[in-house]
Amino acid sequence: MPTLPLTLAVITHNEADNIARCLDSVPFAAEKLVIDSGSDDDTVAIAQAHGARVMRQTWLGFGPQRNFATTQCSHDWILVLDADEYLTPELATELQQRLPALMASNTPAAYLRRSTIYMGAPMRWYRPAVGEQMARLYHRGRARWSDARVHESLHFDGTAPTLGAPFNHTNNPTLAHKQLKVLRYAELKCRDWLDKGKPVRMWQAPFVFALAFLKDYLFRLAFMDGWRGFMIAHTAASYAIYKRMRYYEMVKNPESVARAAHILSHHGIDR
Incomplete structure (x- = not known):
């Protein structure tokens, strides 16, 4: 599959059960970067086997950890996923179609819709778990993560489009x-x-x-x-x-x- 000048950035800690699915869901990313904060399971080995460049970084908190990851990416355009998240085939196709024009514009970021799988099945009605809009695609020169230890957010000026197809979040297996x-x-x-x-x-x-x-x-x-x-x-x-x-x-x-x-x-x- 042709690649695009995009880095998929994932922060991890003991995500051996999830990381392969996450990385494999973005086959068009020219770079896959995993920032690991000391996993003692097979996270690092699995990530490397699935094409990721892995860097070790002591845990800084969610916002600072994502900002550190941003500085280590090889490309200006970055897609952020958590290890327990993955693109649906529909979103992967939509991104391949829309990314070239988006990257050629002055757009700072784009919103993706997240669908949550909870207790083994998709949530159908609970509003934060059905099509929740999250800024996860951005140009690193035009956007920055807040420094919050948790509940971090992406800050940028201007408007950002929202893609239609969702990505999935396997929210806590138990x-x-x-x-x-x-x-x-x-x-x-x-x-x-x-x-x-x-x-x-x-x-x-x-x-x-x-x-x-x-x-x-x-x-x-x-x-x-x-x-x-x-x-x-x-x-x-x-x-x-x-x-x-x-x-x-x-x-x-x-x-x-x-x-x-x-x-x-x-x-x-x-x-």
Whole structure:
């Protein structure tokens, strides 16, 4: 298949089960770059076997890690995927057709639509999991990732087109994976809040869970996806309140930051 002057950039840590599918879904990328933060499984070997150039980089946080990856790419145009994401054949075809004109323009970036597979099946109604628009294709001279440790975003000026076909996200193969991810993401978000000196507002806590649950379950249509929708809304609400309680603990008991980092690292969660 003809290649295009594009780098597929993926950040990894113990993604042996996913990385081959991710890399193989972008056969037209002239370069495939994997930035690995210390995997102790077969991630690196599998990535290399599937045509990727692998670099090691100690974990910096999601935003800084993506910005580091940007500096290591051989091409100005970059497609970012997580290891548990992959292009559908329809999106791969659309990208091949539209990329030459996009690259020849002054467009800073493009949005892709993400479809989520949760508990083994696609979500059909829950709005954030059905066609969620995400800026994942960009020119590195015209866009930059935020420096947030988690929930990073791509910043750029001007307008960006949205492609029609989706890419897939296999969102946490089990509920156990999801709960571990909640712990990790909450810890990273709280450290960002700590760095910024965010005020502690525990008076919000009694309302946070209920409002977060209702937002996802009713207004974002999670209830239409049955019990899977209930679980995804419940997990989102639990995350919303847990990170506030954890931040309160960090402020009131600063030594808990290091102690938590130690136990999370011991279980392979903190990086």
